[in-house]
Amino acid sequence: MKRILLGxxxxxxxxxxxxxxxxxxxxxxxxxxxxxxRGGVAHFLASTTNGTSGNATFGMTSGTNGCSTNGxxxxxxxxMVALNGMMDELSEDMARxxxxxxxxxxxxxxxxxxxxxxxxxxxQQHFSEIFSSSDTTAVDVYAATLNVLKQDPQLAKYSxxx
Amino acid sequence: xxxxLTAGLVLCLCLTLPAxxxxxxxxxxxxxxxxxxxxxSLGHYETGKFGGWRSYVDDQAFFLAETGPTDPAAELxxxxxxxxSPENLGDQxxxxxxxxxxxxxxxxxxxxxxxxxxxxxxxxxxxxxNPHSVVLIYPAAYLGSPSSMFGHTLLxxxxxxxxxxxxxxxxxxxxFGAFIEGDDNSMLYAWRGLMGGYPGVFALMPYRDKMKxxxxxxxxxxxxxxLNLTPEETGxxxxxxxxxxxxxxxxxxxxxxxxxxLLELLEVxxxxxxxxxxxxxxxxxxxxxxTVKQASLTEGVEFRPSxxxxxxxxxxxxxxxxxxxxxxxxTGEIQPDDPGVQALPDExxxxxxxxxxxxxxxxxxxxDRDDQVADRSYELLRAINQNPPEPLDIPRPQLPEEGHPxxxxxxxxxxxxxxxYAEYGLRMAYHDLNDNLAGFPLGxxxxxxxxxxxxxxxxxxxxxxxxxxxxxxxxxRNELIKPWSWQVNGGLQRVLxxxxxxxxxxxxxxxxxxxxxxGDEALVFALATARVEHNHEFAPFVASAxxxxxxxxxxxxxxxxxxxxxxxxxxxxxxxxSLSLNQQxxxxxxxxxxxxxxxxxxxxxxxxxxxxxxxxxYYY
Numbered sequence: 001m002k003r004i005l006l007g008x009x010x011x012x013x014x015x016x017x018x019x020x021x022x023x024x025x026x027x028x029x030x031x032x033x034x035x036x037x038r039g040g041v042a043h044f045l046a047s048t049t050n051g052t053s054g055n056a057t058f059g060m061t062s063g064t065n066g067c068s069t070n071g072x073x074x075x076x077x078x079x080m081v082a083l084n085g086m087m088d089e090l091s092e093d094m095a096r097x098x099x100x101x102x103x104x105x106x107x108x109x110x111x112x113x114x115x116x117x118x119x120x121x122x123x124q125q126h127f128s129e130i131f132s133s134s135d136t137t138a139v140d141v142y143a144a145t146l147n148v149l150k151q152d153p154q155l156a157k158y159s160x161x162x
Numbered sequence: 163x164x165x166x167l168t169a170g171l172v173l174c175l176c177l178t179l180p181a182x183x184x185x186x187x188x189x190x191x192x193x194x195x196x197x198x199x200x201x202x203s204l205g206h207y208e209t210g211k212f213g214g215w216r217s218y219v220d221d222q223a224f225f226l227a228e229t230g231p232t233d234p235a236a237e238l239x240x241x242x243x244x245x246x247s248p249e250n251l252g253d254q255x256x257x258x259x260x261x262x263x264x265x266x267x268x269x270x271x272x273x274x275x276x277x278x279x280x281x282x283x284x285x286x287x288x289x290x291x292n293p294h295s296v297v298l299i300y301p302a303a304y305l306g307s308p309s310s311m312f313g314h315t316l317l318x319x320x321x322x323x324x325x326x327x328x329x330x331x332x333x334x335x336x337x338f339g340a341f342i343e344g345d346d347n348s349m350l351y352a353w354r355g356l357m358g359g360y361p362g363v364f365a366l367m368p369y370r371d372k373m374k375x376x377x378x379x380x381x382x383x384x385x386x387x388x389l390n391l392t393p394e395e396t397g398x399x400x401x402x403x404x405x406x407x408x409x410x411x412x413x414x415x416x417x418x419x420x421x422x423x424l425l426e427l428l429e430v431x432x433x434x435x436x437x438x439x440x441x442x443x444x445x446x447x448x449x450x451x452x453t454v455k456q457a458s459l460t461e462g463v464e465f466r467p468s469x470x471x472x473x474x475x476x477x478x479x480x481x482x483x484x485x486x487x488x489x490x491x492x493t494g495e496i497q498p499d500d501p502g503v504q505a506l507p508d509e510x511x512x513x514x515x516x517x518x519x520x521x522x523x524x525x526x527x528x529x530d531r532d533d534q535v536a537d538r539s540y541e542l543l544r545a546i547n548q549n550p551p552e553p554l555d556i557p558r559p560q561l562p563e564e565g566h567p568x569x570x571x572x573x574x575x576x577x578x579x580x581x582x583y584a585e586y587g588l589r590m591a592y593h594d595l596n597d598n599l600a601g602f603p604l605g606x607x608x609x610x611x612x613x614x615x616x617x618x619x620x621x622x623x624x625x626x627x628x629x630x631x632x633x634x635x636x637x638x639r640n641e642l643i644k645p646w647s648w649q650v651n652g653g654l655q656r657v658l659x660x661x662x663x664x665x666x667x668x669x670x671x672x673x674x675x676x677x678x679x680x681g682d683e684a685l686v687f688a689l690a691t692a693r694v695e696h697n698h699e700f701a702p703f704v705a706s707a708x709x710x711x712x713x714x715x716x717x718x719x720x721x722x723x724x725x726x727x728x729x730x731x732x733x734x735x736x737x738x739x740s741l742s743l744n745q746q747x748x749x750x751x752x753x754x755x756x757x758x759x760x761x762x763x764x765x766x767x768x769x770x771x772x773x774x775x776x777x778x779x780y781y782y
Binding site for chain 1: 330370536546
């Protein structure tokens with residue numbers, strides 16, 4: 001009697017209890033502010049290897065909006081992977097000058113703990129250069145960030161692509 | 163001749179005895195190992211219904227022995243053979259496919275001379291995860307979706323510097339869920355989920371994706387409980403997770419679900435802890451959190467508010483005029499440079515802009531990207547950048563595991579007009595509008611399988627109620643967000659019939675409408691309802707009715723009070739109405755006392771009054 005049937009009327013069963021089919025509803029994350037998040041960039045940057053994990057998501061998804069790609073990145077490295085999966089969060093944090101996504105971005109860019117506050121201040125000041133329009137992509141943001149860092153004496157050392 | 167033969171035999175025995183003894187010792191050791199709790203955990207075995215063993219894994223590919231699913235000893239033998247194989251199979255070598263089994267066998271049997279295949283695929287995967295510590299994640303219930311009260315649990319696997327750097331966004335989430343292919347409609351989906359029609363699989367994905375899913379798309383707060391697993395224990399668990407990739411389990415919503423599987427993984431991480439035993443019938447995620455906590459596995463807790471909670475917190479201190487500005491900014495009717503916005507003091511302006519941005523994003527979740535909305539969001543973001551608001555300070559609500567347990571026994575005494583009765587009830591899960599509120603959202607109800615029996619004077623027993631399910635979601639509407647309130651219920655219940663009869667009917671009913679908050683502690687609701695009913699006093703086999711259900715829900719010092727009125731106007735002319743009052747007195751987390759009073763009206767009967775005092779014991 002382990003599988004007592006407790007009820008049948010759970011039409012609204014929370015989706016969360018279930019994994020998604022890859023490429024399914026979570027692939028693309030609904031409406032993103034920044035287009036860059038919607039798949040294309042990551043697929044462009046990540047050469048997808050034909051992994052053994054087949055159809056169920058099993059790590060190394062390279063942050064492509066919940067789409068399972070099993071990709072191994074060949075260009076852009078860790079900052080691109082992270083950035084691509086958190087464009088919206090990063091834009092908000094950077095505009096406000098504080099937040100988890102901004103810290104994460106600093107970490108993947110290799111910014112040392114003692115420089116992170118300054119990183120937050122500088123990127124906030126240059127927000128509209130880094131996120132220059134609502135069509136900005138992750139590639140643009142990454143390039144613009146490095147450009148901004150280059151012009152700051154304290155942060156210039158982080159301005160080479162990781 | 164015979165002597166020589168004997169001598170020969172003796173000689174022969176002497177030669178073979180030590181080897182045989184070793185073999186049988188080894189065999190005995192293998193037998194013991196095969197039933198070691200750790201091997202049982204690695205194979206996800208349970209004791210079968212007719213004795214013996216059965217694995218929860220429903221996938222022959224997971225097993226090396228033909229009889230592996232039911233025979234831990236055979237599987238152990240086969241594994242031992244395979245990990246010793248000298249063949250150069252690379253990633254296909256058993257050691258690469260079963261790193262956790264290999265490690266354990268190596269330790270138990272001192273297998274010091276195993277071949278060392280090149281497991282590059284596993285190594286790349288493992289290094290990418292770079293496991294160091296584990297966090298148990300519990301997405302809290304969302305009012306708009308009461309079934310989310312059952313909750314979900316997943317694990318987050320952190321790298322060594324995730325805590326110090328605050329980079330949980332770079333961690334992986336490990337999720338067990340049903341694997342759904344293609345499009346099922348939701349009823350079929352629910353049914354198959356309950357009945358085990360979907361296979362369950364583990365999935366590993368960036369934690370930030372899970373954060374988005376819960377905090378943005380589903381508006382659920384996230385509770386994060388860091389576990390005190392050591393890096394070694396964490397590594398052991400992740401090795402076992404590798405063995406489970408692509409492996410299909412049976413999945414049942416109520417027991418063999420996410421929570422159960424994660425508890426099994428924790429048992430693999432830390433040999434010797436016993437977490438899965440209490441969950442023989444249902445595994446409800448909050449109970450799971452409680453179990454893990456009681457096993458002293460947790461160290462503190464973090465709270466991550468949902469986007470909706472953040473939006474409401476940002477808008478809460480604003481005046482009605484300011485909220486209108488927020489609304490108009492969000493729809494694009496006015497721009498951030500609007501004189502009305504510019505006239506505000508800087509600090510208020512910052513809050514209005516931030517609230518408007520959050521509202522735009524909130525309204526556009528679950529929708530396709532729209533260029534206009536994106537432009538509007540971007541303009542607001544630039545305005546925020548020029549004048550950033552104070553950071554939000556959101557108080558942490560009560561911990562979900564401090565809420566009452568999921569099953570309830572009920573014992574009541576009351577009278578129906580002049581006849582006294584005792585009432586005995588059992589509810590399998592979980593929470594109604596009046597139940598002890600700690601850890602639950604106000605206005606959400608979900609009940610599964612509720613039975614009530616009455617014993618009237620003269621030992622006259624009656625089935626009073628048998629509900630399959632009841633769901634009510636009363637979410638307040640305000641200036642900025644306008645959710646619907648709704649409810650559904652189905653089962654057997656007694657209703658007022660002819661001449662004060664209480665007639666047992668089978669019925670399904672539902673309704674939709676709105677709720678509005680009055681202050682922080684109360685809301686009023688009004689719903690239009692529909693009902694179909696099989697009632698032996700009615701001529702048609704199934705009668706239908708339309709009606710209303712409205713009332714007040716008030717959180718007071720004793721507990722929750724509801725005062726509600728409802729009416730059902732049947733097509734066949736019958737009209738039933740009722741007025742009821744329920745007040746809970748919260749005695750302790752696990753105990754509550756409820757006063758219920760109801761007056762029921764029907765056309766062919768005089769009104770009937772019921773009053774009952776009922777003790778509710780939430781347990782398990």
